[in-house]
Amino acid sequence: MSEPTVTLQHLLGLEGVSKQDIQILLDTGFRFREVLDRPIKKVPTLTGINVVNLFFESSTRTRISFELAEKRLSADVTNFTASSSSLNKGEGLKDTIQNIHAMKMDAVVMRHPAPGSTKQLSQFVDAVVINAGDGTHEHPTQGLLDMMSLQEKFGRLEGLKVGIIGDIAHSRVALSNIFGLNTVGADVMVCGPGHLIPPHISELGVIVNGDVDEVLSWADAVNVLRIQRERMGEGIIPSVREYRSRFGITTERLARHKREIVILHPGPMNRGVEIDSDVADGDQAIILDQVLNGVAIRMSVLYHLLAPHQPLEET
Amino acid sequence: MGTIATLPGEMIIKGGILYDPTTRESRRQDVAIRNGRLVETAEISSSKAQALDASGCLITHGFIDVHAHFREPGREDKETLATGSRAALAGGFTRVCVMPNTDPPIDDPEGIHFVLERSEGLPVTIYPIGTVTKGQDGNELAELLEMRAAGALAFSDDGLPIQNGEVLRRALRYVRELGVPIINHAEDVYLRAEGIMNESALSTRLGLPGNPVQAEAAMVYRDCLLAEDVGGRLHIPHISSTLAVELVRRFKERGGAITAEATPHHLGLTEEAVRDFNTHAKVAPPLRTEDDRQAVVAGLIDGTLDCIATDHAPHTIEEKEQDIYQAPFGMIGLESAFGMAHSTLRKAGLTTEQVIDLFTTGPARVMGLGLTPLVPGQKAELVILHPDEKWTFTREDIHSRSRNTPMLGMTFTGRVRGTIGRNMWFKAPENS
Ligand SMILES: [Zn+2]
Numbered sequence A: 001m002s003e004p005t006v007t008l009q010h011l012l013g014l015e016g017v018s019k020q021d022i023q024i025l026l027d028t029g030f031r032f033r034e035v036l037d038r039p040i041k042k043v044p045t046l047t048g049i050n051v052v053n054l055f056f057e058s059s060t061r062t063r064i065s066f067e068l069a070e071k072r073l074s075a076d077v078t079n080f081t082a083s084s085s086s087l088n089k090g091e092g093l094k095d096t097i098q099n100i101h102a103m104k105m106d107a108v109v110m111r112h113p114a115p116g117s118t119k120q121l122s123q124f125v126d127a128v129v130i131n132a133g134d135g136t137h138e139h140p141t142q143g144l145l146d147m148m149s150l151q152e153k154f155g156r157l158e159g160l161k162v163g164i165i166g167d168i169a170h171s172r173v174a175l176s177n178i179f180g181l182n183t184v185g186a187d188v189m190v191c192g193p194g195h196l197i198p199p200h201i202s203e204l205g206v207i208v209n210g211d212v213d214e215v216l217s218w219a220d221a222v223n224v225l226r227i228q229r230e231r232m233g234e235g236i237i238p239s240v241r242e243y244r245s246r247f248g249i250t251t252e253r254l255a256r257h258k259r260e261i262v263i264l265h266p267g268p269m270n271r272g273v274e275i276d277s278d279v280a281d282g283d284q285a286i287i288l289d290q291v292l293n294g295v296a297i298r299m300s301v302l303y304h305l306l307a308p309h310q311p312l313e314e315t
Numbered sequence B: 001m002g003t004i005a006t007l008p009g010e011m012i013i014k015g016g017i018l019y020d021p022t023t024r025e026s027r028r029q030d031v032a033i034r035n036g037r038l039v040e041t042a043e044i045s046s047s048k049a050q051a052l053d054a055s056g057c058l059i060t061h062g063f064i065d066v067h068a069h070f071r072e073p074g075r076e077d078k079e080t081l082a083t084g085s086r087a088a089l090a091g092g093f094t095r096v097c098v099m100p101n102t103d104p105p106i107d108d109p110e111g112i113h114f115v116l117e118r119s120e121g122l123p124v125t126i127y128p129i130g131t132v133t134k135g136q137d138g139n140e141l142a143e144l145l146e147m148r149a150a151g152a153l154a155f156s157d158d159g160l161p162i163q164n165g166e167v168l169r170r171a172l173r174y175v176r177e178l179g180v181p182i183i184n185h186a187e188d189v190y191l192r193a194e195g196i197m198n199e200s201a202l203s204t205r206l207g208l209p210g211n212p213v214q215a216e217a218a219m220v221y222r223d224c225l226l227a228e229d230v231g232g233r234l235h236i237p238h239i240s241s242t243l244a245v246e247l248v249r250r251f252k253e254r255g256g257a258i259t260a261e262a263t264p265h266h267l268g269l270t271e272e273a274v275r276d277f278n279t280h281a282k283v284a285p286p287l288r289t290e291d292d293r294q295a296v297v298a299g300l301i302d303g304t305l306d307c308i309a310t311d312h313a314p315h316t317i318e319e320k321e322q323d324i325y326q327a328p329f330g331m332i333g334l335e336s337a338f339g340m341a342h343s344t345l346r347k348a349g350l351t352t353e354q355v356i357d358l359f360t361t362g363p364a365r366v367m368g369l370g371l372t373p374l375v376p377g378q379k380a381e382l383v384i385l386h387p388d389e390k391w392t393f394t395r396e397d398i399h400s401r402s403r404n405t406p407m408l409g410m411t412f413t414g415r416v417r418g419t420i421g422r423n424m425w426f427k428a429p430e431n432s
Helices: A019-036 A060-072 A084-088 A093-103 A117-124 A140-154 A172-183 A212-218 A229-233 A240-247 A251-256 A287-306 B081-090 B109-118 B144-150 B165-174 B201-206 B213-230 B242-253 B264-268 B290-301 B337-347 B352-359 B361-367
Strands: A050-055 A076-081 A107-112 A128-134 A161-165 A187-191 A221-224 A262-264 B003-006 B010-014 B017-020 B025-028 B031-034 B037-039 B050-053 B058-061 B063-068 B093-098 B125-128 B234-236 B258-262 B382-392 B411-420 B424-427
Touching (some): A019 A172, A050 A060, A060 A128, A060 A140, A093 A107, A093 A117, A107 A117, A128 A287, A140 A172, A140 A221, A140 A262, A140 A287, A161 A172, A262 A287, B003 B081, B063 B337, B081 B093, B081 B109, B081 B411, B081 B424, B093 B382, B109 B125, B109 B144, B144 B165, B213 B234, B213 B242, B213 B258, B242 B258, B258 B290, B258 B361, B264 B290, B337 B352, B337 B411, B352 B361
Parallel strands (some): A050 A107, A161 A187, A161 A221, B010 B050, B063 B093, B093 B125, B234 B258
Antiparallel strands (some): B010 B031, B017 B025, B031 B037, B058 B382, B382 B411, B411 B424
C-alpha cells in the first residue's frame, strides 16, 4: 500500500497549503506518535539523507524538536547556529545559499529573523526547505502541531472555535494558526492589546475581540501567546501588572467561565504574566501534548517532503 | 542590445511625426541635425548624413527627470554620473536632476562644482540638487544660497525626510526669493517606523511591518501647510497614495505654490509585487493598493500631479539579495520609465502626446527649466518613440550599472527607439 503524498515541495508556511495536504500531514503525525511510543523510537526512513538545521535566532525548543525528529528518522544531521552579529555584517542569506550548495544538503530547516527568508532561500537552492520560523511571518510546524493537539483532544477540527490571545502583531505562531485553522474549517478569534492586533487582520478571516472574557465564553480552546519581555522594556506594553489583569489567563478568570476550555501555549511561558502556573499545569492545558506532538508532526513533514515514495509500513 | 555612439556630424530622421511639447503641435516632418543642432532639411547633404527611419514614430523633446540617484561620489559600484547618463539616454532622457544623498552628500558649493565638472562631456545634461541640511543631518541649514550660485537647481535631503518641521520652514523661507523648490521626501519617520511595505491585509499576511499611508499624508499635509504660509516653493516627490493625492489637490486649489511627481512604479505596480518577498519591489514610499495606484494615475490625468520622475535608485545585486529587512529601499527606473508610464497612462485614456508632456514640459515647469522649441537653430535634444510597439523589458535593455528592478520580464506598449543627446546618441535594437 502506498502512502498518500502531499503536493508540497517545501514547507514555507501554512498559507495556501490545501486542506488535503494538512490532513495527510496530521494523519501521518498520529502514526509517528505511535512510533514514539515504541521502545525503540528510531526508524530508517531517511537513512543517507542530509539535513541541516540552520538557526539564525536561538530557539532551543524548536531546534531540539527538529533534531529529535530527524534523528528518529535516521537522517544525517548538521546543526548550524549563526550569531545575529554575522547577520549584521550582511553575511545572511547569500552565504547560506552558497554553503548549502557546497555541502550538498538535501534539506534545510531554517529559523531566521526576516519574514520571507525561507521563501527566498527556496528560490535559490535545490534542497527541500522547511520554515522553522521566519521572523514575524510563519511557523508552520507550530501551526500543525497545534492543530494536531486540538484534533487529538476534540477528535475534529472543523467547526472548532479557537481563540488566540496575546501579541498577534509580532507572532508567527498566530499567523500559522490562522492560516491552518481557516483552511480546515475552524473559527478563529484573536484578542490582545489593540495596538498589537495587526490592522486589516479581519480580512484574513478572523474575528477581533479585545475582551478576553468574551473570547473565553466563546472558545472551545485558546492558544495563549508568549509576551516578549522586550516589549515592556520598549514601553509598548505599559506593565506586567496591567497585561496580566487585562489579558492574562489567570486561575480566577478561567474559574469564572464554568466550561471546559482547552489551553494551548507554544512556549516558553512567562508564568504569572500571560498565563498562571495553575492554569499551565492544570487539567485543561495540553501544553505537554503539544511538545510531544511537535516531534511527531516534524517527523511527518520530513517524511513527506524527503521520502514520499517510501511506504511507512516498511519502516 | 541598443547602442550608444558618437553623434554623427549630419543626421536626418525620416518619416516620423514631430511633436513639439512647447507648442503642443504635431506635424509630419523629417528632422535634420548638423553638429548637434537642428537645421533645415535642405542643409543636409544626403550622401554624408546618417539616415534614420522613424516611420510610425513620434519625434519629440528629450525627457527630463527631476529625481534620480547616481551615487557619485561614494558608491560608484552602484552607479556613476557616467553610467547613469547612459541609462538615462537609453530611457529617452536628455536632462537629469541628481539627488545629493551621495557619500559624502552634496551639501556645499564645492560639491555642486564636483558634480558639474564630472558631468562635462556626458551625453545628458546633469543638474545637481543640493542638500537642505549639512550632511543631511536634518538640523542645520546647508549653504543654500552659495550652492544655488554654484548651479544647484533645487534642494532636497531625499532619501531622508526633514522630520523637524521648523527646519523645513526655515529652508522654505530662506530660499523663497530664489523661487527654487525644496523637495521633501514625505514620510513621517515615526509613523513609518520599521515599515517595509504598504500597511494592509497583505502586509499582515506576510508578517511584514507595514508603512501606513498616514505616514506619507501627515508629512504632505505638514509640508503643504508650511509652504502655503511661507509662500515658498515646495515639490513633493514620489506620491504614492490616494490620501496624498487628495491633499495636494486641495492645497493647489487653495493656491499653494506646490508641485508633485509620480514615479512609473507607483503608476504601474501595486503591493502585490512584494507578495513573494521580492526585495526588488522594496521601495520608499512603498508600492500600495490598486485604489492608491488608480488615484496616482488620476492625479496625473487631472493635473494634480505635475510630472513623472523615475526615483532611479540603483543598488548592487549583493545588497538586494539579502533578506527583506536588510535589503535597501529602491529600484532603478530610467530605462523602463517611458514603457511603464505610457502603457499605464494610455490604458487610462491619455494620448501619447499627453504622456510626453509629463516627461518634458511638466518637469521643466517644476524645476524652472526653459524648454527649447524644436525649430532650426536649437540644440538637438530629441527622443524618438514608437507609441504602439510592444516590447519586453529585459536585462539587455539596462545600461545602468545596477539591475535592481522588479519589472524585468514585463511587457510594455510604447518604446524609446532612439535618443539624441549631447554629442552622443542611443539607438534601440531593431524590431525582432
Ligand atoms: Zn525619496
